[in-house]
Every structure is written in C-alpha cells, then in structure tokens.
Amino acid sequence: MSNKLWKVSLSLISLITLICVSSYTFNPSTTKGNSSSTRAKLCKIDAFKIFRLSEKDPFRKGEPSLDYIVRISPSGEAIAIIYTPDNCLRIYYTKDGKEEDYLVPKPTSYSISFSSLNPPMWAPNGSKLLLYGEGPLNKGLLWIVDLEREKIKFLCETVSDKWVKVYQPWNKEGDEVLVAHRGNDLGKVILCIREVSSGKEKEIARFTVTPIDRFNPWFPVKGKTFAIWDCISGSIYYCQNEKGIFAIASKNFVSQKIYGPLPSTKDWVWHDSLYCPRNMWLLADALWKQDVEKRTLLPTKRRFCVLDIKSSKFVYTLTSPLGSSVLIPSISTMTVLPFPNEKVLLVRDIVSKLSRRLIWVFDLRKEARKVVIELPIAKSEQILDIQWGKDINTLLVATTSKPTKKGLEFFKLYTIKILY
Secondary structure, eight states: OHHHHHHHHHHHHHHHHHHHHHHHHHHHTSSOOOSSHHHTEEEEEEEEEEEEEOOTTGGGGSHHHEEEEEOTTTTSSEEEEEHHHHHHHEEEEEOOOEEEEEOOOOOSSSSSSSOOTTOEETTSSSSSEEEEEEEEEEEEEEEEEEEEEEEEEEEEEEEEEEEEEEEEEEEETSSSSEEEOOSSSTTTTEEEETTTTTOOOOEEEEEEEEOOOOOOOSSSSSEEEEEEETTTTOOEEEEEEEEEEEEETTOOOEEEEEESSSOOOOOOOEEEEETTTTTTEEEEEEEEHHHHTOOSSSSSSEEEEEETTTTTEEEEEEETTTTTSSEEEEETTTTEETTTSSSSSEEOOSSSOOOOOOEEEEEOOOOOEEEEEOOOTTEEEEEEEEEEEEEETEEEEEEEEEOOOOBBOOEEEEEEEEOO
C-alpha cells in the first residue's frame, strides 16, 4: 500500500472513530445512568399553575436569582414571594389564583436586607408567615404575616442567624414562635417562646456563645447553635456544635442533653447542623480546620455527614473541595431537605444564577443510594424553590420566566412526580 493510500485510509478510520465516539458520548440513549434521557425518565410534570404578570405589575422587574425570594407553602396551595428591592411580599393562591400584596414595614430608619438563605417560614397549617431580615450589627428582625386577617406587623428583634439559626420556629397551631435574643452579657443568648397575638415571651433556655476575636463570616462564634421546633412531639431541640444536642420538653420546658459531645473530627471543625428528631439523625457540615486556625475567610474543604445518634455512627459522609463543581448540587445543611418520617433526603441548589435543574435524592432506608434526577423544567425558566409534596414521590417546584426587555412574564408552581 502506497504512503498516499495509507494516509487516506488512516484519515478515514480516524474520522469514523471520531464520529462513533461522538455519537456514544453525546447520544443520551446510549450513555449509562447519567444521561439527561435516563434522568428525565425518573420524573414527569403532573400538573402546574401559572400566575401571569401584567405590564404595570411591580413584580415584573428585577433579576429572579437575585431579587426574588420564594417559599412554597407546606400544603402546596400558596407561594410566598419577596421582591427584595421594594421589600414587598406577594402571596399567590393556587386554587383561585388570588394574590395579596404586603409591604414590609421598617421598624427603624436603618436598612434591612433579605436573603435566600433565610426565606419566609410558613406555619405548619399555612395560616401565617415569619419573615427574617438582617439589620446592622448582626441584628435579626422578624415580621409576622397573618394571612387570615391579611395583616403584617413587626414582631421583634432577634440575634443574627450567624449566632443562632432556627430552621423551624413554629408550633403546630401557628400561634407561637421560637426566637433567640442577646442577653445583657455579650456572649449570652436566650431562647424564648413568643406568643404571636399578645407578644408575651417565656424563656426556655440560656446558653453562652464565644465570639471569634477577629471577624470571620464563616466562624463569627465558637459553638454555633441550631434550633428546631418539632410539631409532632411539641418538643424543641437545639444543637450547640461540639457540645451536643439538647431537648426541651413541651410540658415543663426543662432542657436536657440527649447526645453529646459530638464525635471528634480531628482536622475538621463543626460548622452547620440540623437535627431530625423523628429519624434521630444529625445532619452536619464540617469545614477544614487548618483554614480556620490561619483565619482565612474561605476554607478549602467541606465534609457533609449524616450521624445516627442511636448508634453514634456516621451512616453517610461526603468530602469535597469547597466551591468546586465536584458536587452538583453542593451538599450542605442549607441545601438538604429531609422528608418527614422517612430516611430520604432531597438535595437542591441554593437559588442563584447558576441554579441547575439537577437534584439528588438520597435513599438511606436500607443502604445509602443516590439518585440523580434532572427536572423537566424548560431552560427559559429559572427555578426559585423546591419542596417536598405530600409523599416521597412528589415534588413542588416554583419557577419564573427569565427576564427580558419587558421584564418577567409569570411565576409557575409545578407538581412533579419522581421515581427512584
């Protein structure tokens, strides 16, 4: 075979190989498990409700990922949307398409900021909303929105969520909330139950936090506290990192340690945690300790853990570089949503311009099993919130149209069925 003929044959073989490889790589029907086609089979749109915006609607302007904070109600019958530039709250109802607008009143002259890290918190029965805003000097501010009376009022000041993070503040009836206040001493924090109607408070716990001597947004205090009100048992649980988990009984409001101290992590320091009382799990984030000792602002590694406090064993751990694309979406206590009474975890992105349509479902009922699901949402829409529906095979997803020169056109609420 001549050199010329050999070169032509080699080029032809290379071209055919390239076409075959490309077909295998990019054809969804031939890739294993991780293709968009395979993922799409795991879920389907069951129903959706659309809320259209008029040309004069103030909610029509703004960047969805930056200016709108959304939270779906527990029943899925309403969505709450805060338009942050105007501090305006809108409630959409799915049954009749009714909408209500509320202007968040400023308690003082200083500025207030709202964040998707602290979205509106619905009462379990959907009758009220608790809004959290950040004020100056690490002050937190709370408002109550009474949907039955169609009123909004300032409730009280609270400590910054950098000191105490309350994941679920409501009692079952929606007439009392869990709040935290700074004591007279700088490091004292008081945990209280506050009646919504009368404003009366009852102290149920008091503890000490130690501020870091130099400002660090990741670690402003040593031993950050996380609290949750379990609506089923009526008990309140809080976790002081490194010290352990405490329970406050609903009958006598006596605080008792139920687990602790937390297991030693050697080169890691506990950062965030969330206690799941019905599963007796502690979901926790740990950050690389050496970065904290060097007082750098951004630790380089993160570890997400699921601790079974009955056996005092980690049933799941995952370590990754912080801020990398290794975890899609990134797993943390801020992105994990446990399903009540089931050992199933939903992992979704924090809302941003980079929010993806991929979600993870961890099924830990028998063994650790991860399922990657691609939501069947059009690329022309941006996801603003994802919540569990009535069962572990139902998701509620709130979206909006991406802004154009005319502004936003609609908000949507999807009901999506998933299989895993």
